[in-house]
Amino acid sequence: xxxxxxxxxxxxxxxxxxxxxxxxxxxxxxxxxxxxxxxxxxxxxxxxxxxxxxxxxxxxxxxxxxxxxxxxxxxxxxxxxxxxxxxxxxxxxxxxxxxxxxxxxxxxxxxxxxxxxxxxxxxxxxxxxxxxxxxxxxxxxxxxxxxxxxxxxxxxxxxxxxxxxxxxxxxxxxxxxxxxxxxxxxxxxxxxxxxxxxxxxxxxxxxxxxxxxxxxxxxxxxxxxxxxxxxxxxxxxxxxxxxxxxxxxxxxxxxxxxxxxxxxxxxxxxxxxxxxxxxxxxxxxxxxxxxxxxxxxxxxxxxxxxxxxxxxxxxxxxxxxxxxxxxxxxxxxxxxxxxxxxxxxxxxxxxxxxxxxxxxxxxxxxxxxxxxxxxxxxxxxxxxxxxxxxxxxxxxxxxxxxxxxxxxxxxxxxxxxxxxxxxxxxxxxxxxxxxxxxxxxxxxxxxxxxxxxxxxxxxxxxxxxxxxxxxxxxxxxxxxxxxxxxxxxxxxxxxxx
Amino acid sequence: xxxxxxxxxxxxxxxxxxxxxxxxxxxxxxxxxxxxxxxxxxxxxxxxxxxxxxxxxxxxxxxxxxxxxxxxxxxxxxxxxxxxxxxxxxxxxxxxxxxxxxxxxxxxxxxxxxxxxxxxxxxxxxxxxxxxxxxxxxxxxxxxxxxxxxxxxxxxxxxxxxxxxxxxxxxxxxxxxxxxxxxxxxxxxxxxxxxxxxxxxxxxxxxxxxxxxxxxxxxxxxxxxxxxxxxxxxxxxxxxxxxxxxxxxxxxxxxxxxxxxxxxxxxxxxxxxxxxxxxxxxxxxxxxxxxxxxxxxxxxxxxxxxxxxxxxxxxxxxxxxxxxxxxxxxxxxxxxxxxxxxxxxxxxxxxxxxxxxxxxxxxxxxxxxxxxxxxxxxxxxxxxxxxxxxxxxxxxxxxxxxxxxxxxxxxxxxxxxxxxxxxxxxxxxxxxxxxxxxxxxxxxxxxxxxxxxxxxxxxxxxxxxxxxxxxxxxxxxxxxxxxxxxxxxxxxxxxxx
Numbered sequence: 001x002x003x004x005x006x007x008x009x010x011x012x013x014x015x016x017x018x019x020x021x022x023x024x025x026x027x028x029x030x031x032x033x034x035x036x037x038x039x040x041x042x043x044x045x046x047x048x049x050x051x052x053x054x055x056x057x058x059x060x061x062x063x064x065x066x067x068x069x070x071x072x073x074x075x076x077x078x079x080x081x082x083x084x085x086x087x088x089x090x091x092x093x094x095x096x097x098x099x100x101x102x103x104x105x106x107x108x109x110x111x112x113x114x115x116x117x118x119x120x121x122x123x124x125x126x127x128x129x130x131x132x133x134x135x136x137x138x139x140x141x142x143x144x145x146x147x148x149x150x151x152x153x154x155x156x157x158x159x160x161x162x163x164x165x166x167x168x169x170x171x172x173x174x175x176x177x178x179x180x181x182x183x184x185x186x187x188x189x190x191x192x193x194x195x196x197x198x199x200x201x202x203x204x205x206x207x208x209x210x211x212x213x214x215x216x217x218x219x220x221x222x223x224x225x226x227x228x229x230x231x232x233x234x235x236x237x238x239x240x241x242x243x244x245x246x247x248x249x250x251x252x253x254x255x256x257x258x259x260x261x262x263x264x265x266x267x268x269x270x271x272x273x274x275x276x277x278x279x280x281x282x283x284x285x286x287x288x289x290x291x292x293x294x295x296x297x298x299x300x301x302x303x304x305x306x307x308x309x310x311x312x313x314x315x316x317x318x319x320x321x322x323x324x325x326x327x328x329x330x331x332x333x334x335x336x337x338x339x340x341x342x343x344x345x346x347x348x349x350x351x352x353x354x355x356x357x358x359x360x361x362x363x364x365x366x367x368x369x370x371x372x373x374x375x376x377x378x379x380x381x382x383x384x385x386x387x388x389x390x391x392x393x394x395x396x397x398x399x400x401x402x403x404x405x406x407x408x409x410x411x412x413x414x415x416x417x418x419x420x421x422x423x424x425x426x427x428x429x430x431x432x433x434x435x436x437x438x439x440x441x442x443x444x445x446x447x448x449x450x451x452x453x454x455x456x457x458x459x460x461x462x463x464x465x466x467x468x469x470x471x472x473x474x475x476x477x478x479x480x481x482x483x484x485x486x487x488x489x490x491x492x493x494x495x496x497x
Numbered sequence: 498x499x500x501x502x503x504x505x506x507x508x509x510x511x512x513x514x515x516x517x518x519x520x521x522x523x524x525x526x527x528x529x530x531x532x533x534x535x536x537x538x539x540x541x542x543x544x545x546x547x548x549x550x551x552x553x554x555x556x557x558x559x560x561x562x563x564x565x566x567x568x569x570x571x572x573x574x575x576x577x578x579x580x581x582x583x584x585x586x587x588x589x590x591x592x593x594x595x596x597x598x599x600x601x602x603x604x605x606x607x608x609x610x611x612x613x614x615x616x617x618x619x620x621x622x623x624x625x626x627x628x629x630x631x632x633x634x635x636x637x638x639x640x641x642x643x644x645x646x647x648x649x650x651x652x653x654x655x656x657x658x659x660x661x662x663x664x665x666x667x668x669x670x671x672x673x674x675x676x677x678x679x680x681x682x683x684x685x686x687x688x689x690x691x692x693x694x695x696x697x698x699x700x701x702x703x704x705x706x707x708x709x710x711x712x713x714x715x716x717x718x719x720x721x722x723x724x725x726x727x728x729x730x731x732x733x734x735x736x737x738x739x740x741x742x743x744x745x746x747x748x749x750x751x752x753x754x755x756x757x758x759x760x761x762x763x764x765x766x767x768x769x770x771x772x773x774x775x776x777x778x779x780x781x782x783x784x785x786x787x788x789x790x791x792x793x794x795x796x797x798x799x800x801x802x803x804x805x806x807x808x809x810x811x812x813x814x815x816x817x818x819x820x821x822x823x824x825x826x827x828x829x830x831x832x833x834x835x836x837x838x839x840x841x842x843x844x845x846x847x848x849x850x851x852x853x854x855x856x857x858x859x860x861x862x863x864x865x866x867x868x869x870x871x872x873x874x875x876x877x878x879x880x881x882x883x884x885x886x887x888x889x890x891x892x893x894x895x896x897x898x899x900x901x902x903x904x905x906x907x908x909x910x911x912x913x914x915x916x917x918x919x920x921x922x923x924x925x926x927x928x929x930x931x932x933x934x935x936x937x938x939x940x941x942x943x944x945x946x947x948x949x950x951x952x953x954x955x956x957x958x959x960x961x962x963x964x965x966x967x968x969x970x971x972x973x974x975x976x977x978x979x980x981x982x983x984x985x986x987x988x989x990x991x992x993x994x
Contacts, residue, residue: 017544017548018548018551018552021544021545021547021548021549022545022548022549022552024541024545025522025523025526025545025548025549026522028525028526028529028545029522029525032525032529036533036724037739038720038721038722038723038724038739039721040719040721040722040723040738040739041722041735041736041738041739042738043738043773043776044521044736044737044738044739044776045738045739047514047518047776047777048518048519048521048522048525050518051514051515051518051519051522052518052519052522054515055515055519055552222537223535224535224536224537225535225537225538226535226537227533227535238538239538239541240541241537241538241539241540241541241542242534242535242537242538242541242542276540279540279541279544280544
């Protein structure tokens with residue numbers, strides 16, 4: 001049997017690579033749709049994407065793959081080969097249990113849901129969206145039951161986005177964030193400290209674009225393997241050979257494009273740090289959403305919102321935007337905690353996580369059947385008041401603000417906070433090992449940090465489950481200690497606590 | 498059996514649509530590679546494209562499709578359904594006879610050939626390219642024999658690009674062009690007439706871009722279903738929902754970008770005129786290369802190089818480029834016949850076809866085994882001297898100038914001339930039916946011509962074989978009469994013959 005292993009493994013790799021290449025082609029079609037495609041192209045693009053999805057599903061669930069996997073499970077393999085088999089088996093099993101017609105119904109319903117949600121949000125009319133949301137909740141419950149009828153359906157959905165850390169860990173982390181951040185947010189509100197606002201006014205979009213391009217240059221973006229474009233919602237797409245960032249520009253919010261670009265830059269560095277020679281296999285793919293979000297948050301927050309960065313970068317901002325603020329004022333401004341913060345994507349590093357806790361609690365109750373769709377608006381508003389001390393006047397600024405549920409996505413939100421928590425842990429480990437970074441950031445030197453992240457995170461692809469990857473990188477199990485220490489110190493200092 | 502027809506036909510359509518959607522996804526990947534992709538993306542893109550090609554080949558040759566086709570051939574179908582079956586059968590049969598490993602060998606050899614050809618052309622070193630060319634000729638001969646061992650292999654290859662008109666028609670047309678154009682070109686050379694050159698100098702690329710965008714506006718390009726970008730070699734790509742043009746700018750040749758844009762606009766109007774509701778089936782696809790090239794040549798030459806167009810458009814050119822020539826001088830300039838014309842893509846409407854005749858004769862002899870690869874350079878140069886009265890000093894300006902053979906493409910060149918000939922026939926029919934166009938072109942009105950072309954050509958997709966489509970549109974069989982009449986009159990007048 002040992003003699004057959006290489007053949008079966010080679011067949012598996014070949015099959016898996018075809019799968020990846022088709023998935024990446026689909027990724028390009030989505031990028032193009034959001035960045036380049038003329039509006040009239042939508043009907044054809046939907047069909048092209050659906051054809052690729054169907055082919056992908058067929059390749060992922062086919063009998064040849066099942067046979068190769070069965071054969072390989074009985075064979076001695078190298079650790080890297082074991083990792084590949086583990087990852088492919090997991091995806092194969094999940095997909096194989098889901099009836100093709102359910103996949104198609106979910107795809108159709110989410111397509112139909114998008115314009116309904118857009119209209120409901122524009123009209124501040126939750127009731128017109130409620131039946132669609134109900135259907136999506138029902139379909140996802142069915143989907144989770146198809147994958148594993150014996151487990152909490154929300155847990156099954158959550159594992160689509162974070163397959164290894166476990167829902168119990170997510171729950172523990174989010175509860176701890178809630179318990180420790182709510183009083184800190186209260187203290188900030190009560191501090192009486194206000195931050196300066198040197199970036200008021202309107203700023204030319206071309207100047208903003210020149211600024212973010214220079215920021216990418218300085219941070220070390222590899223333009224030979226990437227692009228920057230604009231889209232309605234910023235995102236990152238691509239592979240280790242071609243990682244593309246988008247941003248958006250608002251004349252009145254010049255720093256939003258900068259921080260969103262640095263956030264997406266973090267995602268792109270992860271893609272670009274994956275090993276070239278494992279392209280198309282799990283060893284050349286990123287380790288899901290918690291780790292991905294840790295990379296974007298690390299660059300956005302631990303670098304892009306640090307005092308050292310603003311000491312280094314403020315002259316460049318001044319060159320492009322003509323704002324003559326001190327580095328200290330700029331730093332204080334970009335870290336301002338808003339007391340009327342209703343919108344998740346505009347939130348600071350503290351209140352952000354309350355937006356996530358609230359969504360996590362609501363979507364879990366929805367999928368679990370403990371909350372009726374009709375109750376979502378008032379539960380949302382009550383929790384906003386409890387966690388953030390502010391109550392939305394409209395559902396448009398409340399439970400209709402995010403696109404995730406409309407996309408049929410439940411269980412995704414927690415990875416935003418899990419990623420932020422991991423960012424702090426990784427940053428601390430890197431800082432302890434090769435830092436302190438303050439002086440290097442102040443000098444605009446980022447190579448050592450890039451190298452540490454590539455060596456300790458990116459180059460492993462999916463070789464390790466999430467918790468093992470974290471332990472390999474930091475020497476410790478996954479913990480919120482570093483994040484809480486970081487925000488306590490940072491905001492304590494900013495708000496004289 | 499009649500009762501089963503609709504089911505089998507629906508299955509066929511579904512299968513064929515999947516095929517088309519995958520092909521169109523591949524088309525987007527190629528567009529992106531030439532227009533948007535950072536250089537570093539090449540290795541991943543090659544693999545994605547190869548995966549889609551393999552899936553396409555598998556779908557096109559699979560047994561389900563063979564069964565549906567066999568079932569439908571025994572059934573009474575509507576004419577439109579018959580057309581779909583005819584087109585799909587043809588492609589299925591061709592693909593099914595070609596061994597997959599031969600497809601892969603051709604794909605690999607052409608990938609490897611590209612850099613060899615680029616280097617050989619740069620070094621003017623035909624000998625280093627000769628072994629690759631020999632291999633490509635051999636592979637294509639094998640390919641043609643796999644499809645049909647009983648027919649002239651060049652004929653089989655030609656039918657990949659023009660499946661219906663027949664190689665005998667191509668031969669007859671090209672011989673007639675050679676016989677009638679060679680003396681006309683001699684007369685032009687002997688006329689002693691020289692044309693004015695008002696577009697000498699350097700012209701800003703941004704000004705040129707503004708000019709070609711305005712030209713597209715004026716001609717009626719649908720920006721909601723299309724784009725204009727730049728690439729190394731101009732091309733058109735896409736579907737009836739999303740047709741994308743590229744052009745390129747040379748500071749010293751401001752009219753090249755204009756005429757290449759109008760040429761590609763012609764291709765795009767064909768795509769955009771295909772019926773939306775047949776997207777993904779042969780009824781929603783263009784009728785191969787002769788007809789496609791007729792659309793590009795019609796707009797490029799019969800409109801874009803006409804006196805009426807320059808009377809209308811010269812003020813716009815003046816606005817953007819600052820050239821103050823008369824419409825008459827501009828018209829004469831863009832129709833100048835160069836006496837030292839070595840390069841096909843720079844040729845005028847007369848000498849262009851001698852470039853094609855020469856390539857047709859050489860590639861046919863190569864595939865037929867009547868010409869050795871080593872003889873290509875001197876045969877090329879001899880024919881240049883015979884047909885055009887000029888002998889290239891280098892192979893870089895001779896037999897190494899085109900990319901087609903390097904791409905493993907033999908039998909494509911004739912469609913350029915066949916398309917020009919058809920353009921004249923279609924333009925004459927439209928002009929007779931709804932013209933004369935001179936006054937409408939002079940007034941910048943193109944709607945009637947668009948409508949005529951859409952109604953008589955575009956909307957039919959692949960419903961009719963080429964010769965039937967031509968007869969439906971013009972009321973006559975395919976003929977070179979109109980083209981020869983057109984150039985004889987036009988160049989007779991320009992050169993006082």
